[in-house]
Amino acid sequence: MNIVECTEINKTYQQGKVEVQALRGISLNIKKGGFIALAGPSGSGKTTLLNIIGGLDHADSGTVNVDGQSFDKMNQSQLANLRLHSIGFVFQSYNLIPVLSAAENVEFVMLLQGIPAAERQGRARTILDDVGLKDKYDRRPAELSGGQQQRVAVARAIVSNPSIVLADEPTANLDSKTGQGLLEMMKKMNVEKKVTFVFSTHDQMVMDYARRLVLIHDGLIDNDLVKKN
Amino acid sequence: MHIHLAWRNIWRNPRRTTVILTAVVIGIWSMVFLGALMRGMMTGMIDNGISTLTGDIQVHHKGYRNDPVIENSMTNPSMLKKILNDTLPNGSQWTARIRVNAVANNARHYSGVTMVGINPAQEAKISFIGPERIQGKYLDSMDHHGIVIGRELLEKFETRIGKKLVLMSQDTNQEIASRAFKIIGIFTAEMKATEKQFVFVTMSAAEKMLKLKNTISEISIIIPENHNNSKIASDIREVLPPKDYEVHTWQELLHILTAYLEMFDQFMYIWFVVVFIAMGFGIVNTTLMAVYERMREFGLLKALGMKPWWIVRSVIYESFLLLIMGMAIGNLLAFACIHALSKNGIDLSYLAEGADYFGISRIIFPDIFFQDVLVANLVVIVLGIIVSIYPAVRAARFTPVEALAHI
Ligand SMILES: Nc1ncnc2c1ncn2[C@@H]1O[C@H](COP(=O)(O)OP(=O)(O)OP(=O)(O)O)[C@@H](O)[C@H]1O
Ligand SMILES: [Mg+2]
Numbered sequence: 001m002n003i004v005e006c007t008e009i010n011k012t013y014q015q016g017k018v019e020v021q022a023l024r025g026i027s028l029n030i031k032k033g034g035f036i037a038l039a040g041p042s043g044s045g046k047t048t049l050l051n052i053i054g055g056l057d058h059a060d061s062g063t064v065n066v067d068g069q070s071f072d073k074m075n076q077s078q079l080a081n082l083r084l085h086s087i088g089f090v091f092q093s094y095n096l097i098p099v100l101s102a103a104e105n106v107e108f109v110m111l112l113q114g115i116p117a118a119e120r121q122g123r124a125r126t127i128l129d130d131v132g133l134k135d136k137y138d139r140r141p142a143e144l145s146g147g148q149q150q151r152v153a154v155a156r157a158i159v160s161n162p163s164i165v166l167a168d169e170p171t172a173n174l175d176s177k178t179g180q181g182l183l184e185m186m187k188k189m190n191v192e193k194k195v196t197f198v199f200s201t202h203d204q205m206v207m208d209y210a211r212r213l214v215l216i217h218d219g220l221i222d223n224d225l226v227k228k229n
Numbered sequence: 230m231h232i233h234l235a236w237r238n239i240w241r242n243p244r245r246t247t248v249i250l251t252a253v254v255i256g257i258w259s260m261v262f263l264g265a266l267m268r269g270m271m272t273g274m275i276d277n278g279i280s281t282l283t284g285d286i287q288v289h290h291k292g293y294r295n296d297p298v299i300e301n302s303m304t305n306p307s308m309l310k311k312i313l314n315d316t317l318p319n320g321s322q323w324t325a326r327i328r329v330n331a332v333a334n335n336a337r338h339y340s341g342v343t344m345v346g347i348n349p350a351q352e353a354k355i356s357f358i359g360p361e362r363i364q365g366k367y368l369d370s371m372d373h374h375g376i377v378i379g380r381e382l383l384e385k386f387e388t389r390i391g392k393k394l395v396l397m398s399q400d401t402n403q404e405i406a407s408r409a410f411k412i413i414g415i416f417t418a419e420m421k422a423t424e425k426q427f428v429f430v431t432m433s434a435a436e437k438m439l440k441l442k443n444t445i446s447e448i449s450i451i452i453p454e455n456h457n458n459s460k461i462a463s464d465i466r467e468v469l470p471p472k473d474y475e476v477h478t479w480q481e482l483l484h485i486l487t488a489y490l491e492m493f494d495q496f497m498y499i500w501f502v503v504v505f506i507a508m509g510f511g512i513v514n515t516t517l518m519a520v521y522e523r524m525r526e527f528g529l530l531k532a533l534g535m536k537p538w539w540i541v542r543s544v545i546y547e548s549f550l551l552l553i554m555g556m557a558i559g560n561l562l563a564f565a566c567i568h569a570l571s572k573n574g575i576d577l578s579y580l581a582e583g584a585d586y587f588g589i590s591r592i593i594f595p596d597i598f599f600q601d602v603l604v605a606n607l608v609v610i611v612l613g614i615i616v617s618i619y620p621a622v623r624a625a626r627f628t629p630v631e632a633l634a635h636i
Contacts, residue, residue: 056629077536084534099237111230
């Protein structure tokens, strides 16, 4: 079953007087349970594609379907609702709300979903345990290392069992050892909880971890490799 | 947790929060405290007006108010007395007076005055004069030659207690009547004009001088506090023959003051809004700054699935908390100031000689009008939230992509 279906997506940005074609008719389907890396040189359109799949940005042409819902007819509020319930995000940096503790950051999404306080707290703690932050519940983001912050972000992204987690260069600001730890953790979540992950990356290590590698070049898919293991 | 989040957010930048809080505190403080002072000034003016021989209600012969001459006097005091005793509620006080224009003179000076013939004991119960409120001796009803005058007049005439003062006026026969009095007491009043204008003699002395018998110019009535004076005035009107008598409330007698009072309400509320405008600019600016600083965060919140309206709401929560805190502190401060002044008031006599002409008291006691306090707080909270909508909407307009790209 496809969680994401993109067909013929075009996106052009205006940079001053110059038009930059970030995506030139990309089509991409993503199956449930995947662990996929979008790789390619800088400026190839990875972030643009992830933003469009996540409903943060809209395509100039082409169609996007997430969870069987077409973005065409959705307004801002409906897109927000879809993100809230079906899509988790992990950004390269600045993922957390600075005034909230680790546990509260994870709870925040559930608060928006209207989940009662007791259940929120329980689930936030369980998921933080899962990502290896057992004794860090009450730390503010500023009191956590970069790797720990990214773990909180992953915990938040997966806590409400979204259909897909979109991670834009999640390891880019981490040293390779910390990055590897984060990848291991996400892999574990992928296997144990069947969460679908899509990354964008330059990082060879991330590409090695991925079970499917989509290479993007100049807004087009160059190569789509499904690894066998 | 929404309130939690708002609370922590407002303390992210303590300096900015302090600035907004200070603005709100000063705003509310000035509205409530200065408002109470202004109300106190008004109440003082009314009290002065009422105690300066006005009372809550007055009864005159028809035409006296337009032409206060002897001919327009009431000639049936015993009937009036009976009617008043029957109509007035328990606890009311009233007195009768003879009141004519006169010229006072001594060897060196002369001046136009209002001669008031009073029943000393009754007058003391409802007016600003009385045995404890004058220097020297108060009038005794059997005193046919004593006169009590104001301090200003005394100084103007360069005279003192024990000296002679002659009054001249027209008697009932249209002839000039004059009578020599001895100054026995000096009164002071809130206003110098009052001290210059009125001189008090006994009713019997006035009768003798003007050759009157059973004649009075006015009746002044004070009613207990919980009664409505216009209702009582109309009760009296009903039983008095309308072709001979006029009954007025203080609102009608002091009509300039009454008009001023009505204007004053509007003036207060306009002033509240002006104070708010000054404060409102501060609120908008600082909130807008705070919002722009946190652009990335709002982008993140949107990416997490927060709807634009929720973002608007969360920014408004922050303003709301700030406003409530500022209001609490501002009200407390204002009430503390009011309390501190409630005993001795503020003496403004050194400030303004001219204030006298407007009937403003020398000492102002703050007077809290619940309605003013309510309106001041409502203005701040309602308008405060309305002006926060603008920054809040700006925050909600950031698209996640541009907000997250903005570092
Ligand atoms: N908001 C924008 N306005 C104008 N041009 C943009 C905007 N966002 C992206 N672009 C352009 O679109 C192209 C694709 O950008 P995108 O960020 O998707 O690349 P990327 O593959 O994520 O690169 P990187 O690996 O550096 O993150 C680039 O040429 C970029 O300059
Ligand atoms: Mg990118």
